[in-house]
Amino acid sequence: MVLVAVAVISTAAFLAVPALQARSIVDSPPIDLTAPVTARNCTPCHAVIGASRNASVIFNHAAHLTADCSSCHFVNPHEGGKTAIPTMASCFACHGLVHGPTGQVASGECTDCHPDGDTRRPKSHVKDWKAKPHATASKTGGVNGCLLCHEPVKDCDTCHVAEKVDVGSMPAIYLRTVPLKIDEPSKLIDPDEATSIGQCNYCHPDIDKFEPGRILFTHDDHLKRDYQCTVCHPRFAHQPTLTDRNTMQQCYRCHGLVHAANGPVATEKCEDCHPKSFELTPVSHSVKFLSGDHKDPAKGGVSYCAMCHKAETCVKCHNGGTKLANGKVGLKVIPADHRKPQWSSEHGGLFLGQKGDCAVCHDSKSCQQCHQTTMPHPTDWLDVHATGGKLSGEDCRVCHKDRESCQDCHHATVRSAELVAKNCVKCHPEMKTEPATDIKVAGLAEHAVHFNVATTAESKKDKPYVCDDCHIGFGSTGIRVDNPLTGPHDMRGCYDCHGALDIQNIRIAPWPGSELCRRCHTDLNL
Known part of the structure; x- marks a missing residue:
């Protein structure tokens, strides 16, 4: 059988895209963006606060745990679209500082904080920095910052004398300064709240x-x-171990989706979302990938493929006889589960459970080669199927293995009806049979024998039974249970009444034990 291509891959393919986790990985306290910097305000987004990723410094937070975070982070680390990294001036608030008889608070040696091979030359120090540029910078920013690295007499005064520059002697020591943080109103962000623009724009x-x-x-x-x-963004974008970035598959939950008469929800044209210079073909799509290796990723779900490829692209090759990217002629591809003997009876349930990607290759026409009933059912099927012509019971049973889905609708109008003949025989004429024990369908017989039987319960005394007296819901009952020993005709629930005694020690219903079975099975040798 030749596969039939679908004009557009069903959007059901994208319904299989797993939804993102709608909460943070851990419950996090609100983050105060304007408060003094603490680890509590960092860990919701940075689970590991360890070594610096800057290759020019040797630094690890672990070695500084005894110091307050605000000792180095004078300002908010993230503000205005920029990340404020502590400057060398903040390091020198401790490094190289001599604290009386206790000596240095922390080492001031360059090699203790900078790796071998590091030039230790700021980017601002251009090639001719020694000439006019450094003089201009010192006039505007002062010379205190120069003394972080330079010795005033050896590096500065000696040169100034040799160059006959009359600027006087440089300060003898570097003056350590700590800027004051301006108090600001609290700006709180709760990572566990629903994502909003207020969590991002600061x-x-x-x-x-x-x-x-x-x-x-x-x-x-x-x-x-x-x-x-x-x-x-169903959850806060910055998680402790990662930053959530939307994938193209998540975009396709709307892009390319056709909403009935309203048309497309959003465009699916490549050029509307990607510039002309962007290479649309993924790097992974090598000759080997296109010639067969794509089958393994496709097994995980075709939603990724379906963003760019229509069904006819797949079917053209899968029908065989097409020259592949590697120059070979492709063979016909039939999924392994389609070759199993039980496939014809099982595929309906898989379709209903959205466990397959049927629409990639098949449309209604290909289904109707076997099924007389319209497959897949149109959207108004529940309203019209009863009057839409002759239905095939065999067709129904391919997908609907039991009658629960039918009974929930068909019995909805009689949910509170009394269990009397006139309420049942209209749809089930065989329930007119007398005696009721001669009815061949066990389920109908079980109901018919209770016609006009009055309940002895005080709240409903001398009134016929209603469905809810035994059933907890249509299609699901406390009486009919699939028993591996007896099959679906399970009588265990019946003995809650038959042969049982109420609180006044009065028998609720007759025929205890095997007597109940003999009501229908007169030939039993019990």
């Missing part, structure tokens, strides 16, 4: 500043449509 004033050349995107276009932040 650190990211320009939330649309993306790396150029990859995507064309602005939050403004989405906010104008009144989308909530949680639609794309």
Whole structure:
């Protein structure tokens, strides 16, 4: 059988994309962005605060645990779209400082904090820094910062005398300074609350500043449509061990989705979201990948493939006879589970459970080659299926293995009806049979024998039974249980009444034990 291509891959493929975890990995306290810096305000986003990633310094927070965070971080680490990294001046508040008879608070040797091979030359120190540039900088910023590295007499005064520069002697020592932090109103962010713009704009004033050349995107276009932040960001973006970044698959929850008569929810044109210079073909799509190695990723779900590829792209090759990227001619591809004998009877349940990607290769026409009933059912099927012509029971049973899904609807109107003949025989004429024990269908017989039987319960005394007296819900009952020993005709629940005594020691219903079985099975040798 030749596979039939679908014009557009079903959006059901994207419904299989797992939803993001809607809460933070751990319950985190609110972060106060304007308070003095503490580890408590860092760990919700930075689970590990260890060594510096700056290759020019040798630094680890572990060696500084006895010092307050604010001893080095004078200002908020993240503000206005920038990250404030402590400067060398903040290090020299302790390093090289001699504290009376106790000696140095911390080492002031360059080699203790900078690795071998590091030039230790600031980027501002251009090639001719020794000439005019450093003089200009010292006039505007002062010379105290120079003394972090330079000895005033050896490095500065000696040179000034030799160059006949009349600037006087340099200060004898470096003056350690600690800037005062201005008190600000508290700015709290709770990582466990629903994502909102207020959680982002303090650190990211320009939330649309993306790396150029990859995507064309602005939050403004989405906010104008009144989308909530949680639609794309179901949890706080900065987690202790990672930063949540939306994948293209998550975009396709809306992009390319057609909403009935309203049309597409959002565009799926590549050029609308990617610049012309962007290479659309993923790096992973090598010749080997295109010639067969893509089958393993596809087994994990075709939602990734379906973002770019339509069904006919797959079917064209999978039908066989097509020249592949490696120059070979492809063979016909039939999924392994489709070759199993039980596939014809099992595939309906898999389709209903959304456990397959049927729509990649098949549409309604390919289903109707075997099924007389419209497959998949149209959206108004529940309303019209009873009047839509002759239905095939065999077709129904391919997907609907039991009658629970039918009974929940069909019995809804009689949920409170009394268990009397006139309420049942309209749909089940065989329940007119007398005696009721001659009815062949066990489930119908069990109900018919209770027609017009009055309950002895005080709250319903001398009234017929109703469905809820025995059933906890249609299709699910306390009486009919699949017993591996007796099958679906399980009588255990019946003995809650038959042969049982009430609180006044009066028998609730007759026929205890095997007597109840003999009511229908007269030939039993018990």
